Amino acid sequence: MEPRYGNRIGDREVFEGEEVLLKSPADGRDIATVVYADAERTNEAVERAREAAAVWKSSTLAVRQALLLRLAERVQSRADTYATLESLNTGKTLRQSNLMDIPLGIENLRYFATTKEFSLEREIEHPEYPGTRGIVQYAPMGVVAAIAPWNVPFLMAVWKLAPALLAGNSVVLKPSHHTPLTALELGRDASEVGFPPGVVNVVTGRGSVVGDALLHNPHVNMVSFTGSTRTGKAILSTAVGLKRFTLELGGKSPNIVFADADLETAAKGVLFGIYLNSGQLCESGSRLVVESSIRESFVGRLMELLGRMRPGNPMDMETDISAITTAEQQRKIATMVDQGVSAGAKVLFRADLANRTPPGGRFYPPTLLADVRPDMEVAREEIFGPVLSVMEFGSESEAVEVANRTDYGLAAGVWSADLEKAQRVASQIDAGTVWINSYHMLSAAAPRGGFKNSGIGRELGLEGLLECTQTRHVFVNPTHADIDDVAYGLILP
Numbered sequence: 001m002e003p004r005y006g007n008r009i010g011d012r013e014v015f016e017g018e019e020v021l022l023k024s025p026a027d028g029r030d031i032a033t034v035v036y037a038d039a040e041r042t043n044e045a046v047e048r049a050r051e052a053a054a055v056w057k058s059s060t061l062a063v064r065q066a067l068l069l070r071l072a073e074r075v076q077s078r079a080d081t082y083a084t085l086e087s088l089n090t091g092k093t094l095r096q097s098n099l100m101d102i103p104l105g106i107e108n109l110r111y112f113a114t115t116k117e118f119s120l121e122r123e124i125e126h127p128e129y130p131g132t133r134g135i136v137q138y139a140p141m142g143v144v145a146a147i148a149p150w151n152v153p154f155l156m157a158v159w160k161l162a163p164a165l166l167a168g169n170s171v172v173l174k175p176s177h178h179t180p181l182t183a184l185e186l187g188r189d190a191s192e193v194g195f196p197p198g199v200v201n202v203v204t205g206r207g208s209v210v211g212d213a214l215l216h217n218p219h220v221n222m223v224s225f226t227g228s229t230r231t232g233k234a235i236l237s238t239a240v241g242l243k244r245f246t247l248e249l250g251g252k253s254p255n256i257v258f259a260d261a262d263l264e265t266a267a268k269g270v271l272f273g274i275y276l277n278s279g280q281l282c283e284s285g286s287r288l289v290v291e292s293s294i295r296e297s298f299v300g301r302l303m304e305l306l307g308r309m310r311p312g313n314p315m316d317m318e319t320d321i322s323a324i325t326t327a328e329q330q331r332k333i334a335t336m337v338d339q340g341v342s343a344g345a346k347v348l349f350r351a352d353l354a355n356r357t358p359p360g361g362r363f364y365p366p367t368l369l370a371d372v373r374p375d376m377e378v379a380r381e382e383i384f385g386p387v388l389s390v391m392e393f394g395s396e397s398e399a400v401e402v403a404n405r406t407d408y409g410l411a412a413g414v415w416s417a418d419l420e421k422a423q424r425v426a427s428q429i430d431a432g433t434v435w436i437n438s439y440h441m442l443s444a445a446a447p448r449g450g451f452k453n454s455g456i457g458r459e460l461g462l463e464g465l466l467e468c469t470q471t472r473h474v475f476v477n478p479t480h481a482d483i484d485d486v487a488y489g490l491i492l493p
């Protein structure tokens, strides 16, 4: 019998709704039943969150951090369960869940549980009014609706919950209906470690139902959305009432490799940048922008290394290639690549997965494309799959120009032994994150987000925390001052 998950609403796990059996994209096996909520249940969760917010907003930072730390410890003690569920539900390799997604999420929880960077207020001076002082307070927004995509469900749940809770908000988290399991587990664990009822609610279901109800609910004060650029743009105009929005959207990120880089490390980094999670990461480095003088040898080395990636069952710790999480995504990748090839792109490499993956699983072979012209859809649009397009440049300024030749601006990589040059280039890339001689290194201390069509606002870091707050300025005039006489004299003779 598969485990059953209801939705966490207030102090209850609610099992009313459409019961759905989830199957693993890794091998097609039944993994769990979940309940897709309707609009009524979603609104009930908002109501519970609203009641809880009224009390939670007065809690001290110490109380919030103590609970977050207990949550981190609780998840740590069950890390194997989380990793297994995450891989079964998404199809990502168990090695990735075990060694990256789950431990990183726990580390990120610990960061918010211990950071001293955020305080509830700061003092300012008013140079115009000597003798007075100001207090800038960071008050919570109230109820935060957090809407998440299917690709990194556990990390996403942590990134949505921890900063919002630390800032004093209550949250209704809506994980993707494809991959809600670890978020639902986290909701259970939040309750287990003592978060007051209603502070953490987790409600899964379709975007058109649960997401839509959240957007239409006037008591939702902030929407923290991560997903596709198309949905992100659409929901901005759907929302009822004035809501704060942060949008973490898609990408088409370049990895720039200069001839003077440590090319062996760069080759591994470029492959890691695109083939981790089978390219289903918003910041995946899907465009290789390589210096012309080393193009042949570098691409040759990439193909050698690619040939070594081991297909298999993602639940096997020896497997390197993750499954494709949804059938729709698998079709989208295949269609985009086929169209690119029809338009003249050349397949330099495509892994042979035939009979090397579980029969019930969904996969797409790691692929390398060349002769991709800028006008092609594969060059412009996010594929969100294991497909790397090769582009080249002759000069530093051309590298920047090619890298910025996209409507997206989420992330980029720059590979060079000349750190001065690498930093000069990084500062000219229109993207929210630029890694130098590295890729996918995520830190909870570092704000993440996008330029251009990749988003609005930031998640994580101090900037991400501040997004979950509204500022209140308190002007304090301790005693009667000369300045009062001047001011009041403006209207009183």
Ligand code: NAD
Residues within 6 Å of the ligand: 147, 148, 149, 150, 151, 152, 174, 175, 176, 177, 205, 206, 207, 208, 210, 211, 212, 215, 226, 227, 228, 229, 230, 231, 232, 234, 235, 248, 249, 250, 251, 281, 282, 283, 382, 384, 410, 449, 450, 454, 455
């Ligand atoms: P999606 O936009 O289809 O869905 C994202 C979330 O929005 C889901 O929970 C979905 O149910 C919900 N949703 C869909 N329609 C809605 C509506 N009308 N109203 C309210 N909610 C709605 O994205 P996806 O396919 O789940 O995820 C893949 C996308 O997410 C990619 O574009 C990827 O780049 C992006 N992504 C971005 C980041 C980032 O940090 N920038 C991280 C991960 C994924």
